[in-house]
Amino acid sequence: MKSWLSESAARVVDGAASRWLESRAKRYGERTFEATNRSGIALQPVYGPRDLEQTPVEDVGMPGQFPYTRNLYPVHYQYQPWMDLQIIGYGVATQLRERMDLLQAEGGARGYFGGEAYNIIFDMPTSMGIDPDFPAVQGAIGDCGVSICTAADFETLFAGKNLESTHVSMVCNAGSPGILALYLAAARNRGADTTKVGGNITNYIWDFFGHCGGINFSPRGSYRLCADIAAYCAREAPRMNAITISEHNICEAGANNVQAVAFSIATVIALGEECASLGIDPDAVIPRWGFHVRYGEDFFEDVAKTRALRRLYAKLNRDRLGCRKDASLQARIHAQTAGSLLTVQQPLNNLVRNAYGALSAVLAGVNGMTINAYDEALGIPTEEAVTLSLRTSQILAEETGVTKVTDPLGGSFYVERLTTEIEQAALALIAEIDARGGLIECIESGWITDQVAASAYRWRREVEEGDRVLVGVNRYVVDEEPDIKVFRPDPQAAAIALENLERHRAQRDQAATDAALVRLREAGLTVRDGRQIGSVTESLVGAAQAGATLGEMQSVLHDVFGRNK
Amino acid sequence: MSAPEPLVPRVLLTKSFIDSHDRAIKTIALALRDGGCEVILVDYETPSDVVDVAIDEDVDVIGVSFMSGGQVAVTQAIVTALGEAGRGDLPVVVGGTIRPFDVDDLESSGVRAIFRGGEKLERVVETFRDLAAESRRRRAE
Amino acid sequence: MAGDPLTAQLDAIRAGDRRALATVISAAENDPRVAARLDRELADTPRRARRVGLTGTPGSGKSTLLAELVKLLLERGHMTGGLLVDPSSPLSGGAVLGDRARLGRTSDPRLYVRSLGSRGGHGAVAAATRTAIRLLELWGADLVLVETVGAGQGDVDIRGLVDLTVLVVPPGLGDELQAMKAGIMEVADLFVVTKADRPGAAAAAAALKDAGIGGRARGHREIIETSALTGGGIVTLADHLMQQLEVTAVPAVVHSETVTPPPPPAPSAASGRLHETxxxxxxxxxxxxxxxxxxxxxxxxxxxxxxxxxxxxxxxxxxxxxxxxxxxxxxxxxxxxxxxxxxxxxxxxxxxxxxxxxxxxxxxxxxxxxxxxxxxxxxxxxxxxxxxxxxxxxxxxxxxxxxxxxxxxxxxxxxxxxxxxxxxxxxxxxxxxxxxxxxxxxxxxxxxxxxxxxxxxxxxxxxxxxxxxxxxxxxxxxxxxxxxxxxxxxxxxxxxxxxxxxxxxxxxxxxxxxxxxxxxxxxxx
Known part of the structure; x- marks a missing residue:
């Protein structure tokens, strides 16, 4: 291993360190001022050059170089600003379209290289793959996202837009395979070439950490479907990001940062191994995988975990999954500020929280950004709140000057050391998962969810006991809360959605839809057997074009791939 | 037969099967466990599922968590279904993302407590225990 | 004691009232004296179910297996009872009873499922398990499945309560099986290897073959492999259970009924019933x-x-x-x-x-x-x-x-x-x-x-x-x-x-x- 310090430099450094210890003892006596971060890593009150020695010199290097600790690109924001993706979604397609137009007028919705970009969130039934006429979901239709169940709904949402230059990111859970198919079917119906359609499907069916619940597919079924989607997209929609590994979701479910990084990388390993076992070249699919990472809890820990994640991804994809392409080793990261840290109490404080979270994401060098609205703890954001989120990002990008240098915290004794400590702690956890039979085994046994729930509970108790400060909640509490405007979803949305669906079912060619669903089932059984990977997604797109609804497709997939219990 | 105080209150905690946000409900479950309650933790598909499980498990109080929609409609459906099943006496508590405009409708639907986040766990547990004790007393009469 | 509420409730349960069933199980859980009285009164109940105990370490897949079994048994027309035991916290007495979630929807008139906390110092089955089984039988269940905590030695307790004890083993436990508490390996009447589609299933089955003789019949135990993914093995398991239950339909106990674990001492006010301690x-x-x-x-x-x-x-x-x-x-x-x-x-x-x-x-x-x-x-x-x-x-x-x-x-x-x-x-x-x-x-x-x-x-x-x-x-x-x-x-x-x-x-x-x-x-x- 190369050395960070020459012998003479080390002598100077050690001399300074011992003088520092003496002066600390003289001034403060026994007090050491050690602290602990969210992941339980012990922090020193100050770091020095010796702390660099925890990290091999070649693990730091320059931005744009393996193992990409410092960034994926030689220069970053100076050349390519982060993409802002404000999450939007409520009501039905026509209602959401009005909101999208407003966002665009405000200067949002900007993608890379002049295109438009939207980050759509669906209501819970859609996100889970359920049609609005399913009994007992009515209260949730269009409530916390947009209700979509046919390809026609997507056509309405993007009427008049060029889908080949519009980046559409779709946040969805168990309904991901069907929602992707509806979107691609809409693009085809509109005459777009799917090989040019770009965007993102979060495809959270991999997520058994707390985001798909009992309605997800069985763990093995889910990972098989992920491979199918990845293989299909590599062939037919290569600009579509086929999966988002959401470190953010794992954190939001209650995991600490080390757990979240470890579980994210373990997911990549499990997905990569599933693909490899089906004969899919990892270099053909992995370049379209990406991460969704959470910011806002512990500033420097957030920066360090990002750098550790990039380094681990590069090393493990190369050494464990056998990737050779650079793009397979580069962890692209979309940042989102922490929703679970937003408080109902004194909601304007959330503006400040979000800004700090966004700053740590930028200092970590993320590629895309979603800044939450300050009023999200109260419900769906108001237009004013969404605009303020956008302004937060714009001030950060264009006023503060933080974009002038790539990896500005690189070389910080503290950040480099913390990066390596998080990397090592995550590796230890990954080794434990391996020892327990791998990620899927740990999901099935409930071990994973127990770890996350215990961590969430510990966090909550720290808040209760005052060891963790939440301003406005357990400190600086005020008696009277200010009156905050709250967005109220349109109660008519459900009625419109139901009416649209009924009309759609009446008007479609039922025989064609039925035949397409039969083909979907056949493809499902074939893929379940490990053959013709990609044919499920192909059949889904076909079924969507033939008028099948999201829920109809989902129930075929559930039959074939099982349901999570 | 005498009906003793609930030495171990039984609580049904539930959320919709389509609502994947389970951090809050799991945290409350662990807090209730540490507060000496037995917690049955299940997802419901329909409001009547909640009633069926509550009756079979002989729970003393029901807690429903909402993170993404359906707050008022589902709660009203559950309360109504309980009434139809002759168990209108079972207290229902809701928690999670409860919007200001949900509160009045929830209260008038007969919900016994609303937890909107940031509440002390201690108080949440206390509320559940008190409601359980009251519920058991009422049934004994 | 005609006319007393408990007798009336027992009559209601006999008539199929699941609400009374739920209430009386609670009463037995909460008051050991009620449990003792029920045990006495129900000892001679002619209705008797076939009782199967499922045990195995947490994560072995026994909850999923139970869910699959329940589905099949209902399809086959059985009145089915399920008792799911989870550990109670020794400190608070509380418990998170999470097994029911694996069952999915349970709204079926022929199915009654109840989650039980193990409630204090009596191993891996709840103190009221036996009473609850009796009550389920009174209600009309002809099959009762009991899932234990599965955390240790206490699981052998299940044997005294059921006709057949099934030990559920996940793949990859080969080595650990050797070291597994001898008790449960010995008392099991049947082994099930879950997730048979997984690597390591064969190794687990092989390790079980070396388990030697045991169980009620003091013989070699059948090993059945199941897979929740493909649904494989569940039918075989159900058939095998029914066949074995036929053989052992007469309770193995010679001189007496199997007995319930003792209830913990009941905190109670000094009264005329003090002698009950x-x-x-x-x-x-x-x-x-x-x-x-x-x-x-x-x-x-x-x-x-x-x-x-x-x-x-x-x-x-x-x-x-x-x-x-x-x-x-x-x-x-x-x-x-x-x-x-x-x-x-x-x-x-x-x-x-x-x-x-x-x-x-x-x-x-x-x-x-x-x-x-x-x-x-x-x-x-x-x-x-x-x-x-x-x-x-x-x-x-x-x-x-x-x-x-x-x-x-x-x-x-x-x-x-x-x-x-x-x-x-x-x-x-x-x-x-x-x-x-x-x-x-x-x-x-x-x-x-x-x-x-x-x-x-x-x-x-x-x-x-x-x-x-x-x-x-x-x-x-x-x-x-x-x-x-x-x-x-x-x-x-x-x-x-x-x-x-x-x-x-x-x-x-x-x-x-x-x-x-x-x-x-x-x-x-």
Whole structure:
């Protein structure tokens, strides 16, 4: 291993360190001022050059170089600003379209290289793959996202837009395979070439950490479907990001940062191994995988975990999954500020929280950004709140000057050391998962969810006991809360959605839809057997074009791939 | 037969099967466990599922968590279904993302407590225990 | 007791009222006295379900397996009951009962599922499990599935409650199986390897093949592989279960019903029902030296208080005579100074009743007075072999089971001559051995105090027994007793009953390591 310090430099450094210890003892006596971060890593009150020695010199290097600790690109924001993706979604397609137009007028919705970009969130039934006429979901239709169940709904949402230059990111859970198919079917119906359609499907069916619940597919079924989607997209929609590994979701479910990084990388390993076992070249699919990472809890820990994640991804994809392409080793990261840290109490404080979270994401060098609205703890954001989120990002990008240098915290004794400590702690956890039979085994046994729930509970108790400060909640509490405007979803949305669906079912060619669903089932059984990977997604797109609804497709997939219990 | 105080209150905690946000409900479950309650933790598909499980498990109080929609409609459906099943006496508590405009409708639907986040766990547990004790007393009469 | 609410509720359950079923299960959980009464009243219920216990480590897939089985059993038209036991927190008494979530929707008139917290020191099945099974049977279930906690030794308890015990094993447990607690491997009647589609399933199955003989049938156990992903093996498993249940439809227990674990002591206000803390309904007691005299009396007393008894002694025919007078008794002839004999006694208790709650270490020997300087070495050794070594080994064997259950009471019978010298009746071997019992009692008590097992001793003065039969009619002996005993008489038969019941039951739940002298005041002066 190369050395960070020459012998003479080390002598100077050690001399300074011992003088520092003496002066600390003289001034403060026994007090050491050690602290602990969210992941339980012990922090020193100050770091020095010796702390660099925890990290091999070649693990730091320059931005744009393996193992990409410092960034994926030689220069970053100076050349390519982060993409802002404000999450939007409520009501039905026509209602959401009005909101999208407003966002665009405000200067949002900007993608890379002049295109438009939207980050759509669906209501819970859609996100889970359920049609609005399913009994007992009515209260949730269009409530916390947009209700979509046919390809026609997507056509309405993007009427008049060029889908080949519009980046559409779709946040969805168990309904991901069907929602992707509806979107691609809409693009085809509109005459777009799917090989040019770009965007993102979060495809959270991999997520058994707390985001798909009992309605997800069985763990093995889910990972098989992920491979199918990845293989299909590599062939037919290569600009579509086929999966988002959401470190953010794992954190939001209650995991600490080390757990979240470890579980994210373990997911990549499990997905990569599933693909490899089906004969899919990892270099053909992995370049379209990406991460969704959470910011806002512990500033420097957030920066360090990002750098550790990039380094681990590069090393493990190369050494464990056998990737050779650079793009397979580069962890692209979309940042989102922490929703679970937003408080109902004194909601304007959330503006400040979000800004700090966004700053740590930028200092970590993320590629895309979603800044939450300050009023999200109260419900769906108001237009004013969404605009303020956008302004937060714009001030950060264009006023503060933080974009002038790539990896500005690189070389910080503290950040480099913390990066390596998080990397090592995550590796230890990954080794434990391996020892327990791998990620899927740990999901099935409930071990994973127990770890996350215990961590969430510990966090909550720290808040209760005052060891963790939440301003406005357990400190600086005020008696009277200010009156905050709250967005109220349109109660008519459900009625419109139901009416649209009924009309759609009446008007479609039922025989064609039925035949397409039969083909979907056949493809499902074939893929379940490990053959013709990609044919499920192909059949889904076909079924969507033939008028099948999201829920109809989902129930075929559930039959074939099982349901999570 | 005498009906003793609930030495171990039984609580049904539930959320919709389509609502994947389970951090809050799991945290409350662990807090209730540490507060000496037995917690049955299940997802419901329909409001009547909640009633069926509550009756079979002989729970003393029901807690429903909402993170993404359906707050008022589902709660009203559950309360109504309980009434139809002759168990209108079972207290229902809701928690999670409860919007200001949900509160009045929830209260008038007969919900016994609303937890909107940031509440002390201690108080949440206390509320559940008190409601359980009251519920058991009422049934004994 | 016609017209009382519980009777009315039982009638409702018999008529299929699941709400009454739910309420009465709660009542049994919350109040051990209700459970005891239900056990008595339901003991003769003609309706009896086939009962299957599912056990296996957390994460073995037993919940998923149970869910699949339930689905199939309902399709086949069975009225099905499910009892899902999760561990209670030892600190708070609370529990997260999460197994039900794996079942999915359960709204089916032919299915009743209940989650139970294990509720305090009784291993891996809830105290009310047995009562709940009985209630399910009364409701009309013809199949009852019980899922245990699956966390350790306590899981063997399930065996006493069900007809068939299924051990669920996940793939990849090959090595761990070797080290798995022998208990559960031995009692399982059937092995299921879950997730058979996974690598490591074959290895687990192979390791199970080496498990040797065991189960009720004392034979090689079938190994069935299932996969929740493909649905494979579930039908085979269900068929196999039904077939085995046909064979063992007659309960394996010979002399009596299987018994329920003892309820924890109920906190209650002082009232006219105080005597209920002395109740031993549902408990299992071993009494050594029970062929005659005090031992026989002890067996009768514990039995009268509700316990099932396992009686041992050297003379089998005498034991049979004693047992013939008792409803719930098993005879296990053995010499407590013999290792195999001791093991046979404890095994008989566990095989028959599935647990041990009380051990009365009564067997003891003495001989004619002899000056110490003339005491033959063999006499010394023989005395110690029975009075202290045999007693210690019995305490260890039964204690192991009690520790696994995390509950039990050991009552050692020592003597006033374990407390004071027995001059002029010279038998220093006897005195020394009985003195050893007094301090062994303290040592065991302190060692096991936090693990649910209490150890106490009774030190009787002079009582009529085979050992003392010569003295009863002998005037000089009576003179000696009048001189030394403040009450100036021997004890009467029955004057040890109270002390025994006290120490054997929950009445003494805060008492351990003590020696209670019942001696007319002999040691008081």
């Amino acid at each position: 002395f109740d031993l309904t549902g408990r299992v007691a071993i009494i050594t030296g029970a062929t005659a005299g005090l031992g026989r009396r002890f067996a009768e007393v514990l039995h009268a208080a509700g316990a099932s008894v396992v009686i041992t002694g050297r003379r089998a025919e005498r034991l049979q005579e004693v047992a013939a007078q008792l409803e719930r008794a098993v005879v296990a002839p053995a010499d407590v100074s013999d290792a195999e004999g001791r093991q046979a006694v404890v095994r008989a208790a566990i095989d028959t009743y599935g647990r041990i709650d009380v051990l009365v270490n009564n067997a003891g020997v003495s001989g004619p007075p002899v000056p110490s300087e003339e005491m033959p070495a063999q006499r010394w050794d023989d005395t110690f072999a029975v009075n202290i070594t045999g007693l210690f080994e019995m305490a260890r064997l039964a204690g192991a089971q009690m520790l696994a259950q995390r509950s039990g009471s050991i009552v050692n019978i020592t003597s006033v001559f374990g407390l004071v010298a027995n001059s002029p009746v010279n038998d220093s071997a006897y005195a020394a051995s009985k003195g050893a019992v007094v301090n062994l009692t303290r040592a065991l008590a302190v060692e096991w105090a936090m693990r649910g097992v209490r150890v106490n001793a009774i030190a009787p003065g002079w009582f009529p027994s085979e050992m003392t039969s010569d003295m009863v009619e002998d005037e000089s002996s009576q003179t000696y007793i009048r001189r030394c005993c403040p009450m100036q008489r021997m004890g009467h038969q029955g004057e040890l009953d109270g002390a025994l019941l006290f120490l054997a039951s929950d009445a003494s739940s805060y008492c351990t390591g003590q020696t209670l002298a019942i001696d007319g005041g002999w040691t008081a002066r």
